[in-house]
Amino acid sequence: MFFLATFLLLWLKYGLSQDATMIFTSRIILQLLVTGAIMGTAYAAWNIGIIQGNMTLLATASYFTPVLSAAFASLWLGVALTPAFWQGVVMVCAGSLICWWFTRRA
Known part of the structure; x- marks a missing residue:
């Protein structure tokens, strides 16, 4: 819809x-x-x-979707990604891993 x-x-x-x-x-x-x-x-x-x-794995992996999307779009459009973008990538990935760490089952 x-x-x-x-x-x-x-x-x-x-x-x-x-x-x-x-x-x-x-x-x-x-x-x-x-x-x-x-x-x-x-x-x-x-x-x-x-x-x-696995819902936990899927939720964690979904944090990487915007990063992969932006990287693919930059290749498709021929646009260079700036250091600020990569800094954001590191923060998104770190946040994803932190969320996974605190929500995993012991």
Whole structure:
């Protein structure tokens, strides 16, 4: 439902705006298909993890999702990641490990 609502609202916003016409090339269509496949696979893996997986491990691993997402996006877009980004990565990973340490079962 979230993706459907987002899809509808963004197309409505685009339709009501004065933005330039979108141009779809084969490269752009390929990027859309690859991105959609990656997102679909990620959500499928998440659902399998929720149903069959270790919830503590899944919750801990979910802290790394924004880091991996940003790193992948920087590669895809050709943007260099700054030292401040990597400092944030270390803090997110440390926080994830601290949460895991205090929530694990003895």
